[in-house]
Amino acid sequence: MNHTTSITLLPCGIALLRSFDPSDASSSVVAVFIFRTTVNAIICPLIILLNALVIVAVKTKRQLRTESNMILACLATTDLMVGLVTQPLQIASYSLMIRGETHNSQFCTLTEVSMAVSMTCLSASLFHLFLMTAERYIAIKHPFAYENQVTEVRLMVASGVAWVAGIVLPFHLTGDTNETFELKLEVSMILYILVPAIVYCNVVICKEVRRNEKQIVSNQVSLEAKEKMLKNKKSFYTTLVIILTIFLCFIPTNICLNIIDSFTDRIPNDVRGMVISVVTLLPFLNSLFNLLIYVVRIRYFRVALIQLLLRKNAARAEELESGMFGSRQNRVIVIAEQRKARASQEDEQQENKTLNNEHATEVETQPQAEYQNRELAL
Numbered sequence: 001m002n003h004t005t006s007i008t009l010l011p012c013g014i015a016l017l018r019s020f021d022p023s024d025a026s027s028s029v030v031a032v033f034i035f036r037t038t039v040n041a042i043i044c045p046l047i048i049l050l051n052a053l054v055i056v057a058v059k060t061k062r063q064l065r066t067e068s069n070m071i072l073a074c075l076a077t078t079d080l081m082v083g084l085v086t087q088p089l090q091i092a093s094y095s096l097m098i099r100g101e102t103h104n105s106q107f108c109t110l111t112e113v114s115m116a117v118s119m120t121c122l123s124a125s126l127f128h129l130f131l132m133t134a135e136r137y138i139a140i141k142h143p144f145a146y147e148n149q150v151t152e153v154r155l156m157v158a159s160g161v162a163w164v165a166g167i168v169l170p171f172h173l174t175g176d177t178n179e180t181f182e183l184k185l186e187v188s189m190i191l192y193i194l195v196p197a198i199v200y201c202n203v204v205i206c207k208e209v210r211r212n213e214k215q216i217v218s219n220q221v222s223l224e225a226k227e228k229m230l231k232n233k234k235s236f237y238t239t240l241v242i243i244l245t246i247f248l249c250f251i252p253t254n255i256c257l258n259i260i261d262s263f264t265d266r267i268p269n270d271v272r273g274m275v276i277s278v279v280t281l282l283p284f285l286n287s288l289f290n291l292l293i294y295v296v297r298i299r300y301f302r303v304a305l306i307q308l309l310l311r312k313n314a315a316r317a318e319e320l321e322s323g324m325f326g327s328r329q330n331r332v333i334v335i336a337e338q339r340k341a342r343a344s345q346e347d348e349q350q351e352n353k354t355l356n357n358e359h360a361t362e363v364e365t366q367p368q369a370e371y372q373n374r375e376l377a378l
Contacts, residue, residue: 028270028274029270029273029274029277030098032273032274032277032278033094033097033098033273033277034098035277036090036094036277036278036281037091037094037095037098039281040087040090040091040094040281040284041091043087043284043285043287043288044083044087044088044091045083046083046288046291047079047080047082047083047087047287047288047291048080048083048084050288050291050305051076051077051079051080051083051287051291052080053304053305053308053309054072054073054076054291054294054301054305055073055076055077055080056308057301057304057305057308058070058072058073059073061300061304063300064300064301064304065152067135067139067150067151067152067155068132068135068136068139068235068238068239069298070152070155070156071128071131071132071135071155071159072132072242072294074128074131074155074156074159074162075125075128075129075132075242075290076290076291077159078121078124078125078128078166078287079125079286079287079290079291081117081120081121081124082118082121082284082287083287085117086114086117086118086121086284087284089110089113089114089117090114090284092110093107093110093111093114094277096110118283120166120167121166122166122250122283123165123166124162124163124165124166124167125166125246126194126195126246127161127162127163127165127166127194128159128162129198129242129243129246130162130194130197130198131155131158131159131162132239132242132243133197133198133201133202133205133239133243134201135150135155136201136205136232136235136236136239137201137204137205138150139232139235140205140208140209140212140232140236141204141205141208143228143232198243202240202243205236206236206240209232209233209236212229212232212233213229213233215229216229216230234297237297238293238297238298241293241297242290242293245286245289245290245293246286246290249282249283249285249286249289250282250283250286252279252282253279253280253282253283256275256279257276257279257280260272260275260276299321299325302321302325303317303318303321304317306320306321
């Protein structure tokens, strides 16, 4: 492999890599490529398995079939597509870059398709974030209209529309173009419409949650309304954590790529290649971070995943979840409840045993009593 630093144009129509030739990269750049490929190969099976389990859990477990969890399952489909399609394409593309086979049609096809699929998943994820925010906005700001307006069928239709929009908008990236009108339109729509709408809805929801907290503290609501408010509050914070995590993964990546694209001539070839390889890994890691958020924030997901992975019944899965993830106080409570239930079961068995013994004694003494009565009659 040639380790010179000359710059050669790639035959592919890729804006950020148009002046970077991986076959002329140094050994440090190749090491970064190997690191990127290794990380993708490790997390790809985890993303596929765990996101598939999340979708199956929401589909099959009754306690998880809520509207907010349905949106999480729809978001998990975008992460599943990342693991099934985008990451294998990335692994194949970087493998060709490591071997220096970048001047062929196979590498160009893999890279361009990978970019198109990545943009599709990114757009679909952002649209699903907007759906999650809108669902929480209606649930907390308009709780009475929520039960009639937000249904499982409508959420599935909205998710389908989000996927269609995610597929149509970046469709032009499969062609030999750099900055087209469609790309500028897509970026403008995301930056100036979608993201501000998400931020606005979350600010309104946060104010409403704080107002609900004051009502709970002053005991101005019923017990049923209090439980519903606390449940909505927890769902909102889970959604907020997911949104912040996605923004933290995508916004730094976008900023770095824009800087590299603006100062292409001033940034050394090797530095450009390493930075692009590292920063573009964050969006793929986000597909794994979302799963960790589900597991940490939602107990029912933990129980369902344990039940599906280990093939345990619901009671055993809850016991394992309490032992592995519950706090010490929760574990003590669970153990006490289990001992109480076991003691109650033993008392019931002892009572049944006593009743059986009394019944057997009565059966044995009944013939003797009849015989004595017969003798007295004679």
